[in-house]
Amino acid sequence: MDSLTQFALGAAIGTAVLGRRIGPRRAAIAGGVLGTLPDLDVLLPFDGPIDGFVEHRGWTHSLFVHSLLAVPIGEGLRRLWRARGRVPDLPRLEVWAAVWLVLTTHALLDWTTTYGTRILWPLSDVPYALSWIFIIDPLYTLPLLIAVLGALILGARWRGVRRGAVVGLVLSTAYLGWTGVAQGIAEAKVRAALAAGGVTPERITMIPMPFNSLLWRGIAIDGARYINVYRSVLDDRVEAPLHIHPRHLAHDRALDAYPPPQRVERFSDGNYAYRRDGEDILIADIRMGVTPNYVFTFRVGRVVAGEDAGSAVIEPAPVERREGGHDPAGIGWLWTRIFDEDAVRAE
Known part of the structure; x- marks a missing residue:
């Protein structure tokens, strides 16, 4: 999910679990920051754009890694708060549990989106994806955001701040269930x-x-x-x-020994297609975006001889990400199509 949603989810959990102990503002900020921590893997060095694509949501999203990190992170926060003298000595298990909940719910929420998440690393390197919810869904985020804004703005002056956080979590979770x-x-x-x-x-x-x-x-x-x-x-x-669209699998066979496109094929769980753009051969994960504007499209080959698909000679090329185009009328069509079966999309 998007960073705002992950912040709001972590902040709501922090407020609900620790708000009474350390104050709703401090609990919301701590939970929100922790809730975005797993996505810092985007700052890790990768060998290229395809590696960055398939390795995102890797070990930093593992439930096992989160379980291991919950104790040292929780204990570090507990000692920091105690050393600053602003909060009483906190029960260890309560702080550890709060950190564990914030981290693991981040990974579990990402699991419900289309982009694969390696929640069982290192036991499994499979990027799991339920594909229940779009990466940005206001109806999921809004209940959490209202509760968190209340905690940050009103703090302890809102006597029902923890109850508000719980209600926000219940509503967002119920909506997530509906998406399934x-x-x-x-x-x-x-x-x-x-x-x-x-x-x-x-x-x-x-x-x-x-x-x-x-x-x-x-x-x-x-x-x-x-x-x-x-x-x-x-x-x-x-x-x-x-x-109906072609997948141009002849390009796949021509590049069968080249690792980068094979990684896209595996990560997409078979939902991929090739196409030719001039002399370049492109591969796209067709789950994200819509035809022909797929978000994750990469140049992986080039035509060095021949013009038609049957006789073209293709060799691997340095990987380069290609930005998909934009369809200004797309959002308008989307909302019309929800209610009108005759609103057919041109592809």
Whole structure:
């Protein structure tokens, strides 16, 4: 999730658990800072843009690492607060538990997004992704943010500040549960639309569309092509437009011995596609963004001879990230499509 949401989640937990002990403002600030700590892995040195892409949310998001770090971080905070003489001697287990909750909920929340999270490292190097919620969803963040702003602005003057933090956590968690239910509803509609179109795909991945939990994109992998199917949980019809796109797997075979694109293929859990841009061969994780503007697109090869796909000679190229374009009308279409099945996206 975005940094603001992770700060708000950590701050709400800090206020709920430690607000009575050290004051709501101090508890909110400590929890918020700890809540953003795992994402500092973006500052680590990586060998290239693909390594930075696939290694993000690695060991710093491991539940095992968080469990190990909770004790020294918690004890350090406890001694710092005691040394400054502003709070009484705090129960160790209470502080350790607060730190553990803030760190682990960061990883678990990231797990519910589309971007893979290695929550079981080092036992498993698999980047797990439930893909329940878009990386920014105001309906999840708002209850937490209201509670945290109350703690920061009003502090102990708000007599129900801890209760407010608990209510914010309950509401945001309930909404998160709804996103999982919504995904199941939308997936059933995607499968029905594919069946109505005579398509039996190898696999389907459900992706929440930006900023909401009502509109979803189903990615159906069907051999050398992938199919986008947009479904709202409010849709009534069985049929839906099937947006079919080639994956250009000939480029995959040409670059089969080159490690960078293979890492994208594994990280995307098979949701990838190649395309040619001039003389450059690009690979994209098709889960994030929409056709043709995928957020994580990389130049991995180049054509050195031949023009058509069947005869082109391709060799590996230094990896370079390519920024996707922007669709100014996209957000307007998104909100229209939630309620209107006739609002078909052009791809």
